[in-house]
Amino acid sequence: MYGCLGFSNSRFFAKPLAELITLQGREILQNTVDLVQNNLNLEVIYGDTDSIMIYTGLDDISKAKAIAGKVIQEVNKKYRCLEIDLDGVYKRMLLLKKKKYAAIKVALDGSLRENIERKGLDMVRRDWSMLSKEIGDFCLNQILSGGTCDDVIESIHNSLVQVQAQMKSGQIELEKYIITKSLTKAPEDYPDAKNQPHVQVALRLKQNGFSGCSAGDTVPYIICSQQDSDNTHSGGIAQRARHPDELKRDPNKWMIDIEYYLSQQIHPVVSRLCASIEGTSPARLAECLGLDSSKFQSRSIGSSNEDTSTMLLSVIDDEDERYRGCEPLRLSCPSCTNTFECPAVSSLIASLSDPNEGKDATVNFWRRMRCPRCPDDTDECRVSPAVLANQIKRQA
Numbered sequence: 001m002y003g004c005l006g007f008s009n010s011r012f013f014a015k016p017l018a019e020l021i022t023l024q025g026r027e028i029l030q031n032t033v034d035l036v037q038n039n040l041n042l043e044v045i046y047g048d049t050d051s052i053m054i055y056t057g058l059d060d061i062s063k064a065k066a067i068a069g070k071v072i073q074e075v076n077k078k079y080r081c082l083e084i085d086l087d088g089v090y091k092r093m094l095l096l097k098k099k100k101y102a103a104i105k106v107a108l109d110g111s112l113r114e115n116i117e118r119k120g121l122d123m124v125r126r127d128w129s130m131l132s133k134e135i136g137d138f139c140l141n142q143i144l145s146g147g148t149c150d151d152v153i154e155s156i157h158n159s160l161v162q163v164q165a166q167m168k169s170g171q172i173e174l175e176k177y178i179i180t181k182s183l184t185k186a187p188e189d190y191p192d193a194k195n196q197p198h199v200q201v202a203l204r205l206k207q208n209g210f211s212g213c214s215a216g217d218t219v220p221y222i223i224c225s226q227q228d229s230d231n232t233h234s235g236g237i238a239q240r241a242r243h244p245d246e247l248k249r250d251p252n253k254w255m256i257d258i259e260y261y262l263s264q265q266i267h268p269v270v271s272r273l274c275a276s277i278e279g280t281s282p283a284r285l286a287e288c289l290g291l292d293s294s295k296f297q298s299r300s301i302g303s304s305n306e307d308t309s310t311m312l313l314s315v316i317d318d319e320d321e322r323y324r325g326c327e328p329l330r331l332s333c334p335s336c337t338n339t340f341e342c343p344a345v346s347s348l349i350a351s352l353s354d355p356n357e358g359k360d361a362t363v364n365f366w367r368r369m370r371c372p373r374c375p376d377d378t379d380e381c382r383v384s385p386a387v388l389a390n391q392i393k394r395q396a
Helices: 002-006 015-039 061-076 132-141 149-170 196-208 243-247 260-274 282-288 310-322 346-353 357-367 385-395
Strands: 045-048 049-056 089-097 100-106 114-119 178-184 217-225 252-257 331-333 340-343
Touching: 002 015, 015 049, 049 061, 061 089, 089 243, 089 260, 114 132, 132 149, 132 260, 149 260, 149 282, 178 196, 196 217, 217 243, 217 260, 243 252, 243 357, 260 282, 331 385
Parallel strands: none
Antiparallel strands: 045 049, 089 100, 100 114, 178 217, 217 252, 331 340
16 A cells, blocks of 8 residues: 555555555554553563564563563554554564664474574675674674673684684685675666676676676675785775686686675674674774774764763764855745745754753754744744655755
């Protein structure tokens, strides 16, 4: 229904109705969260689209399922055409950000079977090498193992030191460095082919008479460096991508770019998984991988007790300098025919640091987004988030 109403070329295209569907979904989800937290006194730790996750603090699966049954009963009382049900029970969870988490899921059939469920993590993407996926799996297993934080961090650090030593000594097999990516069109049709490693490999294969390089085909490649060059990293990554067969055929000219795999394939995966774990940092993980840790130092944007508005303003100062030469956005008043320049966001957010604003700071932000010509007591001249988004889209 949503796709039918939201697709501009559909005969039933009705954008307001499509937006109403998503709005109704958000309201139902928020009402469900409020019901669980306020009426049942349970802690909701995550909610997304059509589901919520509740922290019970229990080790007994039967008691956790009983709580789920109570939630199901209370929520389903409110709706006739909607029904919530128990999707899973998780023993431990690593919640990184929205739509990105991993958890140990316990079977609901009474057996003690467990498996790790991943959602949105880098490891499930195809354009990562098998080596980075294996190391990511190891780190994830350690984090979800239930061991102490110190033991988990020590195990991860030791593993990274061992892996980088094996890579530099040539003990890792070639197949684990292979990255695969699919062609969405013919290689010669890519406008930015110079910057796409898999496209460069596909073009070279076609020149050599290989026919399996069309839209939908998967191209394997390895990032290499030249052995006989003074600058082994000369040329971009796309220019240094080679098919595994090319590397096997000419091992004296090309070698695996170990530094690329350490810094661009392994470090990003591990650092994201360990981002919320105390006792380590991107710089420390880089040090374990034999990389220059100074390149991975996290920039502090303020002390731990610095409020959100101050941090926002510090970012905006940099943004103002960066986009100083850009043409300002002009908005149309919803009430009169006047057009006016969109006020600087920094001037609007500055009110958030005013203690007099209190909890209504977000509401007051949008009250200030208004036509300067209209009277102050006129609500119709205010630019709401929806109106702002619509006008930006029309001008894009």
